[in-house]
Amino acid sequence: MLEIKDLSVSFDDFTVLNDINLKLDKEVYIILGPNGSGKTTLLRAISGIIPYKGSIKINGVEVRSAKGLLEYSTNLQEVYTIGNSVLETAKIISEIKKGDLKDFFKILDYLNLDRRVIHKPIFKMSTGQKALVSLALALFTRPQIVTIDEPIENIDINRLDKVISLLRERINEGIIVTHQKELIKLLEKNVRVYNMVNGELVEDNKMQ
Template sequence: MLEVKDLSVSFEDFTVLRNVNLKLDKEVCVVLGPNGSGKTTLLRAVSGIVPYKGSIKINGKEVRSAKGVLEYSTNLQEVYTIGNSAWDTAKIITEIKGGDLKEFLSIIDYFNLDRKVLRKPVYKMSTGQKALVSLALALFTNPQVVTVDEPIENVDVNRRDKVVSLLRERVKEGIIVTHQRELVKAFKEARVYTIVNGELVEGDKMQ
């Protein structure tokens, strides 16, 4: 279960998110908003990357005080700076969270990526490679709760359907943030929210 209560995130004098409340129990929601609206900041807060006021709990554990919520994963690329290469990163993840490296490779092959790309760290890949490899790193351990940032942005058209199919198969609880409405159509059963002026509003309110 993911529970966000009275969440606010500010940087110096600028408030990015205010009074965000969200509760997910074995369900997926799609959060819409233009670039710069605070979507990624929401995921960074849930991931414990940025300080916040309020409460974020994953299966009852407060994110800021939990050293490692092993049942949670995200595709935020800044999380994957461990290891000298993407392959090293995948091995470290299996040591921490469990999982099967063969499963990681199967997702890489599913995306029709050359395995040679795994010799590079994520930050040295092309934008499309970063998106796909980060998603593979997020999902290969079959985490219980997942947050996904702009999963089809920078992904070529031929692979977008593969990304959506993988998300539908593997993400059973969590948040998918996007500025592309085609993901709302792909997740018809999901609740839809929009970030408007730093607040989370139910429904598609994106202009």
């Protein structure tokens, strides 16, 4: 379960997120909004990367006070700098979260990624490689709760169906943020849709 209460995030005098309240339990939410609307900032707060006001709890544990939440994962690339290479990072994650490293390689092969890419750090990859590798790192341990940032951005058309298939198969609880509304139909899942508007969440069926 992910529960967010009265969440606000500000940088200097600029408020990015204002009074966000959200609760999901074995559900998938899609949050729509243009680039710069605060969607990624929300995921960064949930991941414990940035300070926030209010409360974010994953299975009852406050994120800011947690050293590591093994049941949670994200594709935010900044969390995958713990190793000198992607392979080293994957090994560390596998050990910590008791994941099967073979599953990581299976996802890479499924996405038609050259395995040689994993000997690089993620920041030295192409934009498309970063997107695919970070998705594989997020999903290979089969986490209970997942947050995914812009999963089909920078994905070439030949891999799009495979990325959608992975999302459909492996995410049963979590948040996917995107500025591409077509993702809702592509997923073919029963999802709840929100829009990020001026740093606040508005449920899609309440938009006028």
